[in-house]
Amino acid sequence: MQTSFDRENVDVAWCPGCGNFGILKLVKEVLEELHQEKRQTVIVSGIGQAAKTPYYIDTHMYGVLHGRALPVATAIKAANPGLTVIAEGGDGDMYGEGGNHFLHTLRRNPDIVHIVHNNMVYGLTKGQASPTSQRGFVSKVQVEGAKNEPFNPLSVALSLKAGFVSRVNIGNYSHAKEVLKAAFLHKGYALVDIFQPCVVFNQVNTYQWFKENTYLLEEGCDSSNFEEALKKAYESMPMPLGILYQRREELPTFEMHVRGEDHRPLHEVRHDHKKIQELFEKY
Amino acid sequence: MTIDELKAYDGRNGAKAYVAYKNNIYDVTESPLWKEGEHEGVHFAGEDLTAQLAGAPHGDEVFKGFAIVDKLETPSSLSQTETQTEADLKSKLRSWYKRYHPHPMTVHFPIALHLFAAAMDLLFLFNPQEAYALSVFYTFFAATLMGLVAMVPGILSWWINYDFSSYRPFIIKLVLSLLVLLLGIINIALYLNDQMIVYHDSFAGLTYHAIVLFTGFSVIVLGYYGGKITWGNGSKPVNSGEKHQANAAAQALHSMAKESAQIPVNDQHVFSLLIGGPAGSGIDTIEKILTHALKASGYYVYSTKEYMSRVRGGSNTTLIRISDRPINAPVWEVDLSIALDESALEHMRERYTEKTLVLADVSENGTLPNLITVPIRERAKALGDRRYANTYMAGFIFGVLELELDTLLASIDHYFKEDNENIKAAQEGFKEGAAVEHYTLQELPGSDPKSVEALHLMDGTTACGFGFLAGGCTMVTSYPMSPSTGVLNFMAERSKEFTIVVEQSEDEIASLNMVLGGWYAGARAMTTTSGGGFALMTEALSLSGMTETPAVIYLAQRPGPATGLPTRSEQGDLNMAIYSAHGPFERIILAPGTLEVSIECGYLAFELADRYQVPVILLSDQYLADSMSMIDTVDFSQYEPGSYIIQSKKEYQRYTDVPDGISPRSVPGLGEGLVCAAGDEHDEAGQITESHQTRIEMVHKRARKREALLQSALMPNIEGNGDIAVIGWGSSYGAISEALARVDDPRLCHVHFEWVHPLAEKQLDLLKKYKHTVVVENNASGMFADQLKLHDIKVDKKILQYNGFAFFADQLAQMIKEKIKEL
Incomplete structure (x- = not known):
């Protein structure tokens, strides 16, 4: 399907068969179907194969440093609350290098969509374990297999009371689309962790593996039940797919805290020098 | 020198330009504001400006930059008394004059009447009717009368406001108006003698018309010189008040363009007070109250603190300095010290001289000769709470220094709204402080409430x-x-x-x-x-x-x-x-x-x-x-922020390769274009690229910004005319400035950088003219000196301090003295 978000004349840097192609298509189609205005959309990404995605989508974009997309996206949303802001990157980028920012973005609750391509491996640096790699995953560095407890983004997000926590598998495209749409429509921070295979460096977690080790949450199951969601977040083999948790009542967002009802883009804000003068005269 | 001797230094024809103010004689020869011994066309070198300053749009701070070359001597005590009475009378008259300004009020009349008379006379000469002749005479008569009325306050103003200045416009005005008056009387006499002369081309008749026309012209000249006295020569820089949005930064930079000034004179009277105590004991409160109250007492106030990295305990100090002039540096040695406990006394001991008066809450006097024991904590407890120690001590200090208690109480009220207990503690402290006998205490500087009140x-x-x-x-x-x-x-x-x-x-x-x-x-x-x-x-x-x-x-x-x-x-x-x-x-x-x-x-x-x-x-x-x-x-x-963001067009590219390297910047949502910014190397559109040509172009584009931004570089601030440059940067400005005033060596000058990177050619060229350079820095390796060396500036000596303290002016003065001996 052609969308108004297709960017022409770009040289896509991914390997043939990469799961990122599916996610690129997914994001563009969701934006299109939600009638999103591209001049009001900003995608911020860090570094990694996944973080190249915004270079291939025709919107505003800011390609930042490894792990730093979330603080940048949070500030953009505060500077101009009228924009739709997406932070996108891989598991190493968002959960490893940017782990601290992930924790504190959850606490801040900015109204952004957080898309994480989770392939359980480092692609750009050629095959090392990522924070989400399963125990035993062998690489040139983890020669005896990964020993550390895999990072569980869902339970971490839930423990900090994130308002929208979800996981999808790009192998199940229509389901992924449905969940991503819901994430965009959610007011407040929304996490969409997307399972995706790396066809070059991860021979373990393949399309087939993700298919076999995941299951879809039942339709109509109550996604507002926090305790249930927390339980499901810890399930493994198979791991649940879908919206684990979506809070019913809206909580104030970061930009509401720092901007109140004032939604002007900050470039329109000018301080009145008379007020500065008055303040100065008090000293 | 005496006032008569001073007159020779009028700044004209190559003479030095000296002016007297409050018995000091200042050398203003080098000042661009005193060219040819004239300031704004109304003040002149070779004169005592004490009385004139009251009418100036600035205070006496303007003298600070100038060197004092001598004292003004008054011939005898008798004449001094006379001068005093005269000055009093003058100042009374001046305030009366300022309120009623009789000269500007009356001077319109003769001008208008003389002009009218001349105009009527011209009409008459064309058309000799009696009505014209009559109006010429009556108007002329009124003009002459009003001329006299305007002259009296004019001469009064010449005396009280300008001290009978011999500036050319005054002399021209005086001579011309006397002439107009004289001619006026002659004309009136001629007319009254024979009214028919107006119709004849006799000598009397021609004289009559000539005088009417001449006085008409004269008042124009009088008006011109009157304006010149009031407004000067028009050479004053004009503040247009215009704002150029896009050039706001450039404009502000312009306002910072530095003029060469003098090293401050080392005759400043400063009193330094050091308070020490444990963290959490309320030194901050004493500092707040004292600085507020001392400012209200009319002193220029400066304070700084050094403290340990802890919330309670330890020993912290606050230094407060007061002066009769602006002050902006700490000193090591102090005149008065207050120690709230024994360890504070130990902490501060090395900063005492034999003259330092020490008030300390310690059990024994120890070895300090000028120590007075004040049981601060005990007294505070007796007053109801140990927290009153702060206000008690503030009162005590005011008592010792014999300052006005009411001023302090007003300050306490400012911080502790309607807190009678704190007021009482301060009153008690004041009483006890005033009763303390002390012999060594340094005298306080003079206060200047009027100047200080307007400051922040x-x-x-x-x-x-x-x-x-x-x-x-x-x-x-x-x-x-x-x-x-x-x-x-x-x-x-x-x-x-x-x-x-x-x-x-x-x-x-x-x-x-x-x-x-x-x-x-x-x-x-x-x-x-x-x-x-x-x-x-x-x-x-x-x-x-x-x-x-x-x-x-x-x-x-x-x-x-x-x-x-x-x-x-x-x-x-x-x-x-x-x-x-x-x-x-x-x-x-x-x-x-x-x-x-x-x-x-x-x-x-x-x-x-x-x-x-x-x-x-x-x-x-x-x-x-x-x-x-x-x-x-x-x-x-x-300080109007400029607008540098553009509305983007559809084909907008964030990194357009422009000559100065500064690609127009837009933001998301402003315009039709997309803003694509990338931390990877990118092309003009912001797309990742590994093209080696694009890489080179982008590196060059970013590097070109240096040339553009260097144009905004601020020139260093220069004080003094010596050929040994003492170079500093940033926060050490006040300490170096005071240190150089203390050293008082004409070979030195102070060059201070505020724009420290990147260094511009124009900044460096300026340094090349100095014979020697001494760099003063608050670090161990001389980092700024290294930057200068990198730019081929010779650095002869470095004065470095890295003990955790900023430079103290008195210590730095010693260091500079020692260092320049090595040159």
């Missing part, structure tokens, strides 16, 4: 905060770290009134990344930090460089490495500020040394960042942040 007392933190407000800051994201946190607090406190997004970030990495997100989306964002935090920001600093996203970083230094001395001062992060972050890119580093410059630099940081799309680092330090001094009112309307 604040610390460097507050001044920087005002600068950032003026710079239009709309976002502050910081992780707290001493000594930078004060600015974060200042901005947070004003955030709701001024629409500023303030967020305490999880770490300094997030701080600067948020700042970049803010600027990318249109905010004017900044972060505040110290060395350790800045180290964490270096990666994002590099992102600012690559994506050409502006950023403002307030970096308040403290001694490192690592945690170092967290609450103390050093100028040790200059190298880090210049070199940190990977890859080459342009940045600007500003380092203010006074409150005025702190405000200016705070504003400029935002302007320069926005204009050149580079990170701007404002380097402060604990000393500057925590030291209070006085600042004149600043006109904030001159």
Whole structure:
């Protein structure tokens, strides 16, 4: 399907068969179907194969440093609350290098969509374990297999009371689309962790593996039940797919805290020098 | 010299230009404002200006920059008394004159009447009718009469306002108006003798008409010279008050263009007071109350503090200095000291001289001869609460110094609203302090309530905060770290009134990344930090460089490495500020040394960042942040933030390769285009590229910004005319300035940098003319001296201090004396 978000004349840097192609298509189609205005959309990404995605989508974009997309996206949303802001990157980028920012973005609750391509491996640096790699995953560095407890983004997000926590598998495209749409429509921070295979460096977690080790949450199951969601977040083999948790009542967002009802883009804000003068005269 | 001898120094024909003020004779020869011995066309060299200053648009601070060459002698005590009476009368008349200004009020009449008479006479000459002849005479008569009426207050004004100045316009006016008066009387006599002369071309008739026409012309000349006296020669620089949005930064830079000034004169009378006690004992409260009350007492006040990295206990001190003139530096040795406990006494002991009066809450006198035991804590407890120790001690100090109790009580009331207990404690302290017998106490300087009242007392933190407000800051994201946190607090406190997004970030990495997100989306964002935090920001600093996203970083230094001395001062992060972050890119580093410059630099940081799309680092330090001094009112309307963001067109490219390297910057949602910024090497559209040609083009494009931004470089501030340059930068300004005044050596001059990176050709050329250079720095290796050497500037000597203290003016003076012996 052609969308108004297709960017022409770009040289896509991914390997043939990469799961990122599916996610690129997914994001563009969701934006299109939600009638999103591209001049009001900003995608911020860090570094990694996944973080190249915004270079291939025709919107505003800011390609930042490894792990730093979330603080940048949070500030953009505060500077101009009228924009739709997406932070996108891989598991190493968002959960490893940017782990601290992930924790504190959850606490801040900015109204952004957080898309994480989770392939359980480092692609750009050629095959090392990522924070989400399963125990035993062998690489040139983890020669005896990964020993550390895999990072569980869902339970971490839930423990900090994130308002929208979800996981999808790009192998199940229509389901992924449905969940991503819901994430965009959610007011407040929304996490969409997307399972995706790396066809070059991860021979373990393949399309087939993700298919076999995941299951879809039942339709109509109550996604507002926090305790249930927390339980499901810890399930493994198979791991649940879908919206684990979506809070019913809206909580104030970061930009509401720092901007109140004032939604002007900050470039329109000018301080009145008379007020500065008055303040100065008090000293 | 006497007033008569002074007259020879009128500044004309190559003579020196001296002026007297309050019995001091100042040399104003070099001042551009006193060319040919004239100031604004109304004041003249060779005169005593004491009385004239009251009518000037400025106070006596203008004399501060000039060297005193002699004292003005008065011939005898008798004539002094006479002069005094005359001065009193004059000053009374002056205030009367100011209220009723009789000369400007009456002078219109003769002018208008004489002109009218002349016009009527011309009519008559064309058409000789009786009606015209009559109106000529009556108007002329009235004009002559009113001329006399206007002359009397004119001469009075010449005396009381201008001291019978012999300035040419006065003489011309006097001679001409006397002539007009004389001719007027002659004409009236001629006419009354024979009214028919107007119709005849006899001698009398021709004289009559000639006089009427001549006086008509004369009043025009009189009016012209009257205007000249009031308005001067029109050579005064005109403040147009215009604002050029796009050139706001350039304009502000222009206003900072430095004029060569003199090293301050070392006759300043300063009194220094040092208070020491454990953290949490309320020294801060004493400082607040005392500085407020001392300012209200009419003193120029300065204060600074040094404290340990703990919330309770230890020994901290606050130094307060008062003077009859502006003051901006700490000293090591003090005149009066208050020790709130024994360890404070030990802590401060090395700063005492044989003259220092010490008031200490200690059990024994020990070995100090001038120590008076004051049981501060005991007295406070007796007054009801140990917290009253602060107000009790403030009262005690006021008592010892024989200052006005009411002024202190007003200050206490200002901080503790209607708190009778604190008032009582202060009264009690005052009574006891006044009763203390002391023989060694240094005399207090004179006070100047009128000048001081208009000034503002604040610390460097507050001044920087005002600068950032003026710079239009709309976002502050910081992780707290001493000594930078004060600015974060200042901005947070004003955030709701001024629409500023303030967020305490999880770490300094997030701080600067948020700042970049803010600027990318249109905010004017900044972060505040110290060395350790800045180290964490270096990666994002590099992102600012690559994506050409502006950023403002307030970096308040403290001694490192690592945690170092967290609450103390050093100028040790200059190298880090210049070199940190990977890859080459342009940045600007500003380092203010006074409150005025702190405000200016705070504003400029935002302007320069926005204009050149580079990170701007404002380097402060604990000393500057925590030291209070006085600042004149600043006109904030001159600090209009410029507009540098453009509305994008559909084909907009963020990194268009333009000649000056500064690609027009737009923000998301403003216009038809898309804003694509990339931390990877990119093409003009912001797309990742590995093309080696594009890489070269982009490296060159970013590097070209240096040439553009160097044009904004601020010239160093220069005081003195010597050929040995004592070079400093940033917060050491006040200490070097006072130290050089103390050294009082005409071979020296003070060159002070506020724009410390990148150094511009015009700054460096200026240094090349000096025979010797001595660089003064608050760090161990001489980082700025190294920068100068890199730019082929010879550095002869370095004076370095890295003990955790900023320079003390008295110690620095000694160091400079020693160092120049080695030259």
